[in-house]
Amino acid sequence: MNYTALSYSDLLAPAALILINGALSLRLRLGVERQLIVAALRMVAQLSLAGFVLTLLFRAVSPFWTGLAAAVMVLFAGREIAARQSRKLIGGWSFGLGTLCALTAAGSLTALTLVGPIAADPWYHPRYALPLLGMILGNTLTGISLGLDVLTNGAVRQRAAIEAQLALGASRWTALLPVTRDAIRSGLIPTINTMAAIGIVSLPGMMTGQILAGVAPVDAVKYQILIMFVIAGATAFGTLMAVAAAVFLITDDRHRMRLDRLG
Numbered sequence: 001m002n003y004t005a006l007s008y009s010d011l012l013a014p015a016a017l018i019l020i021n022g023a024l025s026l027r028l029r030l031g032v033e034r035q036l037i038v039a040a041l042r043m044v045a046q047l048s049l050a051g052f053v054l055t056l057l058f059r060a061v062s063p064f065w066t067g068l069a070a071a072v073m074v075l076f077a078g079r080e081i082a083a084r085q086s087r088k089l090i091g092g093w094s095f096g097l098g099t100l101c102a103l104t105a106a107g108s109l110t111a112l113t114l115v116g117p118i119a120a121d122p123w124y125h126p127r128y129a130l131p132l133l134g135m136i137l138g139n140t141l142t143g144i145s146l147g148l149d150v151l152t153n154g155a156v157r158q159r160a161a162i163e164a165q166l167a168l169g170a171s172r173w174t175a176l177l178p179v180t181r182d183a184i185r186s187g188l189i190p191t192i193n194t195m196a197a198i199g200i201v202s203l204p205g206m207m208t209g210q211i212l213a214g215v216a217p218v219d220a221v222k223y224q225i226l227i228m229f230v231i232a233g234a235t236a237f238g239t240l241m242a243v244a245a246a247v248f249l250i251t252d253d254r255h256r257m258r259l260d261r262l263g
Contacts, residue, residue, distance in 0.1 A: 004212075015040075018036060018037070018040045021033075021036055022036050022037055053069065054126065054130065057069060057126040057130070058126055058127055060126075061122070061124075061125055061126065063122075063124040065126075066124045066125075066126045066129055066130065067124070069126065069130055070107070070129065070130065070133055073130075073133060073134065073137060074099060074102055074103045074106075074107065074137065075099060077098070077099070077102045077106075077137050077138075077140075077141045078095050078096070078098045078099025078100075078102060079095065080141055080145070081094075081095075081098030081099070081102065081141055081144050081145045081148070082094040082095040082098055084145040084149060085145065085148055085149050085152065086149060086152075086153060087149075087152040087153060087156060087262045087263065088152075088262065088263040089152075089246065089249055089250075089261060089262060089263070090261055090262065090263045091261075093249060093261075094148075094263075097148075097242060097245055097246065097249070098141075098144055098145070098148065098242065101140075101144055101238045101241045101242040101245070102137060102140050102141055102144060102238055104237075104238070104241065105140050105234045105235075105237040105238030105241065106133060106136045106137040106140045106234050106238065107133070109136060109230050109233055109234045109237070110129065110132050110133045110136050110137075110230075110234075111123070113132060113226070113230050114128060114129055114132065117226055118132070118226075131206075132227070135206065135227060135231065136227075136230055136231055136234045139190070139191060139194075139231045139234070139235050140231075140234045140235050140238040140239075142187075142190055142191075142235070143187035143188060143190065143191065143235035143236070143238055143239040144187065144238050144239055144242045146183075146186045146187045146189075146190070146239075147183045147184055147186060147187030147239040147242055147243045148183070148242055148243065148246055149186075150179075150182055150183040150186040150187075151179055151180065151182075151183035151243050151246050151247070152246065152250070152262055154178075154179035154182055154183065155176065155179055155250055155257070155259065156259060156262070158178075158179060159257060159259065162175045162176060162179070162257060163175075163257055166255055166256065166257065170255075171255055172247060172248075172251040172255045173247065175255075176247050176251070180243055180244075180247055183239075183243045184239055184240055184243050187235065187239030187243070188235065188236060188239060191231060191232050191235045191236075192232075194228070195228055195232065198224070198228065199221075204224055204228075206220075206223065206224055206227060207220045207221065207223070207224040210223065249261060250262065
């Protein structure tokens, strides 16, 4: 496979686009120029560090170091899930629940994909395991964070109606069912929209990267279809698990609302 290697000087012109966007923000008084520059610098730093670390991991090909890198990714995903909640579960549950659900959904399906269709040899090779986990984990993170946010906000907003049903003898699952449905639906919408638009409106990054590296478009498409199916499954699994657990946490064994468990 042949590809065009980029030098750092090749990145200068595209980087100028960020400066132009910042200038437009100043001119239009949007107030996002600082956030834009900080985000761009953070992206460059994080990707540069990731490139350095992956280079070392590719040389080592160790299950320990691959597992450690995967654990760090999952922990940061849990942190992002907690940070995106406007109403957090107290006592560390916001971080713990998101991390556990992301690990279970993304981790299990990544492992199954590595030993199944991709048949990586060895299955823990970081060249396959970490990029695949990153794609699945990123989408699962979005689904879980949206699902939890919609659930907790909906429970607070519809508290009177939910408590009225509970008072009439409904179980917590029945009383919170409309909010639960909205939460799960919200978590799945981004993935559904991506699948609906992919191939016509957009060409995903993995497929584009493979084509640029010289892979036949038909083969790149097969890989992208595989990844999208796995992403959809992990997102649905993680969102459903997180929302169901959150319903359990914001109620008690006597089927009463416990919104005091939200921060």
